[in-house]
Amino acid sequence: MLKNRFFAMLFVFMLLILSACGNTKSDQANAKEEKSEPTELILATTTSTQDTGLLDELLPIFEKENNVKVKTIAVGTGQALEMGTKGEADVLLVHAPKSEEELVTSGDAVNRKRVMYNDFILVGPKDNPAGVSGEDINAAFQKITEVKANFVTRGDDSGTHKKELAIWTAAGIQPTGDTYISTGQGMGASLQIANEKDGYILTDRATWLAQEKNLTNLQIVVEGGKDLMNIYHVMQVNPEKHDMVNSKDAEKFVDFMVSSETQDVIESFGKEDYGQSLFFKYTE
Amino acid sequence: MELIFDGLKKAVEMILTGDREILEITWLTLRVCFMAILISSIIGLPLGMFLGLTRFKGRKLILVFINIGMGLPPVVAGLWISMLLWRSGPLGHLQLLYSPTAIVMAQVLVSLPIVTGLTSSAFQQINDKMLLQIKALGATKIQTIALLLKQTKIAIVAAIMAGFGRVIAEVGAAQMVGGNIQGDTRILTTSIVMEVSKGNFDVALAISFILLTVALLITAALTLLQQRKRVS
Numbered sequence: 106m107l108k109n110r111f112f113a114m115l116f117v118f119m120l121l122i123l124s125a126c127g128n129t130k131s132d133q134a135n136a137k138e139e140k141s142e143p144t145e146l147i148l149a150t151t152t153s154t155q156d157t158g159l160l161d162e163l164l165p166i167f168e169k170e171n172n173v174k175v176k177t178i179a180v181g182t183g184q185a186l187e188m189g190t191k192g193e194a195d196v197l198l199v200h201a202p203k204s205e206e207e208l209v210t211s212g213d214a215v216n217r218k219r220v221m222y223n224d225f226i227l228v229g230p231k232d233n234p235a236g237v238s239g240e241d242i243n244a245a246f247q248k249i250t251e252v253k254a255n256f257v258t259r260g261d262d263s264g265t266h267k268k269e270l271a272i273w274t275a276a277g278i279q280p281t282g283d284t285y286i287s288t289g290q291g292m293g294a295s296l297q298i299a300n301e302k303d304g305y306i307l308t309d310r311a312t313w314l315a316q317e318k319n320l321t322n323l324q325i326v327v328e329g330g331k332d333l334m335n336i337y338h339v340m341q342v343n344p345e346k347h348d349m350v351n352s353k354d355a356e357k358f359v360d361f362m363v364s365s366e367t368q369d370v371i372e373s374f375g376k377e378d379y380g381q382s383l384f385f386k387y388t389e
Numbered sequence: 390m391e392l393i394f395d396g397l398k399k400a401v402e403m404i405l406t407g408d409r410e411i412l413e414i415t416w417l418t419l420r421v422c423f424m425a426i427l428i429s430s431i432i433g434l435p436l437g438m439f440l441g442l443t444r445f446k447g448r449k450l451i452l453v454f455i456n457i458g459m460g461l462p463p464v465v466a467g468l469w470i471s472m473l474l475w476r477s478g479p480l481g482h483l484q485l486l487y488s489p490t491a492i493v494m495a496q497v498l499v500s501l502p503i504v505t506g507l508t509s510s511a512f513q514q515i516n517d518k519m520l521l522q523i524k525a526l527g528a529t530k531i532q533t534i535a536l537l538l539k540q541t542k543i544a545i546v547a548a549i550m551a552g553f554g555r556v557i558a559e560v561g562a563a564q565m566v567g568g569n570i571q572g573d574t575r576i577l578t579t580s581i582v583m584e585v586s587k588g589n590f591d592v593a594l595a596i597s598f599i600l601l602t603v604a605l606l607i608t609a610a611l612t613l614l615q616q617r618k619r620v621s
Binding site for chain 1: 481573
């Protein structure tokens with residue numbers, strides 16, 4: 106009997122502490138409410154927008170203007186889109202146009218708008234064993250396969266990975282073997298692996314510029330082809346299809362991204378640090 | 390070598406200049422870890438005590454599960470908690486995913502088995518004869534428990550320390566359920582991962598030194614607590 110009482114006491118004690126924790130939290134919430142508590146908006150996006158620092162520049166402006174707290178989940182485009190179809194995010198900022206269209210067709214995403222672009226580039230080892238150059242990305246992929254040079258792929262269903270797979274298909278090659286290194290990681294980490302393994306890798310220019318200082322073994326080998334354009338879209342998750350989606354702020358976010366002031370911020374971002382824009386305005 | 394030195398320099402600089410973001414991240418890390426280890430201790434210590442002192446049917450099976458749980462990979466914990474907290478999941482209406490609370494939940498899931506398991510093994514080592522003697526001297530149950538707690542103090546603090554080491558080192562689950570959101574769920578470990586992927590190795594190293602310092606201070610404090618009056 107007495108033993109039971111001891112555990113009962115411990116249990117009560119535990120509940121007390123837990124409820125105390127709960128109280129402090131709701132107190133904080135109350136304090137915030139007086140200044141009208143910001144609503145929360147979940148933004149699922151690609152790693153490139155976070156790793157370059159673009160979002161650090163844009164989000165504070167949006168948050169201040171609209172009293173919204175944006176929760177950025179930086180994952181690959183594949184996962185971001187999946188979060189959209191599950192209704193786990195409110196708004197998406199991604200760069201895989203073909204997959205995005207599927208979401209619009211299925212009704213998971215609405216209000217899709219073009220925001221900005223930059224371009225994909227192929228970087229490779231400084232000694233360039235495959236001897237690739239110029240603009241033709243398909244020919245470059247073929248040459249790399251012929252000389253069996255290392256090729257690093259993100260392999261994570263991201264926008265860049267999807268683009269790379271499209272190029273392999275266009276070049277009529279099924280990449281396999283030991284020289285095709287799949288990292289399953291973000292752009293930054295994959296670039297570092299390519300740097301260590303002397304591999305070629307397809308990357309977006311923004312991440313490359315942001316990381317170039319660490320990638321001493323790599324250089325740009327192919328760039329400028331018109332099929333290397335990297336287009337970003339912003340879109341809302343359809344509130345009619347998914348409960349709990351914050352569509353009010355999501356719509357504001359879409360409008361914010363395509364507004365001319367924001368577009369100017371996007372275009373001037375990075376000029377100071379890299380001497381060139383990392384992203385370019387590109388609204389419809 | 391130079392990089393390590395740069396990192397150290399940067400860490401000292403960050404602390405001395407009171408870099409607000411890094412202070413907030415450190416503070417959040419501490420809050421989350423303390424909350425997690427507090428909950429784990431409140432549940433795990435009595436539970437471990439109970440499992441260590443009593444004998445009943447099915448007890449061994451429970452111990453097996455707790456021992457498996459001691460090695461539960463954090464990413465598994467992270468995945469489970471995420472699925473539980475998804476908007477489409479069973480607890481989705483609470484809107485807890487991508488919040489510090491979600492990180493605490495994942496950390497409790499990985500540290501609770503450690504605290505419980507180590508406590509229960511400490512109590513299993515108590516000599517039956519001692520229990521008998523305590524009883525013979527006419528101690529009440531509460532007095533008995535108090536005596537036993539005193540006996541096992543070292544092991545209990547060790548259990549808490551082991552659990553704490555687990556939560557402060559946690560990164561996979563925290564990233565998954567917390568989302569590494571700036572100013573909200575970014576903790577020391579997840580910011581190290583992020584800075585590395587950004588290529589800012591010096592910043593990552595600096596944060597790693599801060600994390601190590603924090604872990605060192607807390608472990609040292611707990612060790613002192615554990616070894617206090619050890620000689621007497």
